[in-house]
Amino acid sequence: MNFQLTPEHQEIRKLVREFALKDVAPTAAQRDEEEVFDRKLFDKMAQIGLTGIPWPEEYGGAGLDFVSYVIAIEELSRIDSSIGVTLSAHISLASWPLYKFGTEEQKQKYLRPLAEGSKMGAYCLTEPGSGSDAGGMRTTAVLSEDGSHYVLNGSKIFITNGGEADVYIVFAATDRALKTRGITAFIVEKDFPGFSVGKKEKKMGIKSSPTTEVIFDNCKVPVGNRLGDEGFGFKIAMMTLDGGRNGIAAQAVGIAQGAFDLALDYAKQREQFGQSIASFQGMQFKLADMATKIEAARLLTYQAAWLEGQGLPYGKASAMAKLYAGDIAMEVTTEAVQVFGGYGYTREYPVERFMRDAKITQIYEGTQEIQRVVIASHLLK
CATH class of the missing domain: 1.20.140.10 (Butyryl-CoA Dehydrogenase, subunit A, domain 3)
Structure with missing residues (x-):
């Protein structure tokens, strides 16, 4: 059992620490006070390879391990946790399910740009009436008669990176009678018809991390954007x-x-x-x-x-x-x-x-x- 960090881990800590001190720290207080998100900081994280830390190089990632990933989140949050959670939600919540459950086509289309940082990700699970009881969600997804797409209706709240993200991992009920076994996951692009961003929350903390409502009003999602099988979403x-x-x-x-x-x-x-x-x-x-x-x-x-x-x-x-x-x-x-x-x-x-x-x-x-x-x-x- 070895409790020493490897040279690779020490290098990622040094890299992120320098970035946090040089680029994040100078504006942390102002961004918190004004409750503004700076997309340029995310772009800089992409430039130094942070947006795809644990993903293989074949998908645009850095090919590092999960210890490197948590070190990066720790060092960012040591200066500004708003930036820390931006990266955490992008990697852990949006990119991870694509890597684990996505088809090869989905990985190339969505995981690669997320890992490279040309796109930002978000995760949509919580609803006004279902927080800890995630299985009680009311957002629905109905397959079209021709089987080409699903129609999503409902809303999600407290979405980290909401409004800024380009790709959203969304959970909806395809069969509410089955409860948790009737929930399905989808990959939704911000430009899909029927997708919109609602209220931005005014929060006690992490104020420069955008937290919003996301609304689905007859939002059309191609069947090829279903993530995993129907009923496997929960x-x-x-x-x-x-x-x-x-x-x-x-x-x-x-x-x-x-x-x-x-x-x-x-x-x-x-x-x-x-x-x-x-x-x-x-x-x-x-x-x-x-x-x-x-x-x-x-x-x-x-x-x-x-x-x-x-x-x-x-x-x-x-x-x-x-x-x-x-x-x-x-x-x-x-x-x-x-x-x-x-x-x-x-x-x-x-x-x-x-x-x-x-x-x-x-x-x-x-x-x-x-x-x-x-x-x-x-x-x-």
């Missing part, structure tokens, strides 16, 4: 989320590490009672606990990514990683604000942004409660 959705959770775990680790970096530097510099606050044992204990919990979350995350890369079962590991890392991100960022005291509560310092961003890692791609359900189901098999 399984595709759940399997996709297994890997997606690990991307969010990596985001949570990055958020926690970024907040900790700021808190540690501040504690060394801030003086009270004639000495740095880092010299007080109470502060030292706080910093020690933060660092230990971040490292534990990181190891859980890397383990799940390694398992996936080895073709081994990783569903339980990714749920554990997201559960723990999400809680630690919230805890560490709250403590980081505490280290800064009153200054931490102001927008003049970035720790409040990290704290706001951390909360979502306990909610999306399966709430913490759902992670416990997933973990327990594995334990009780």
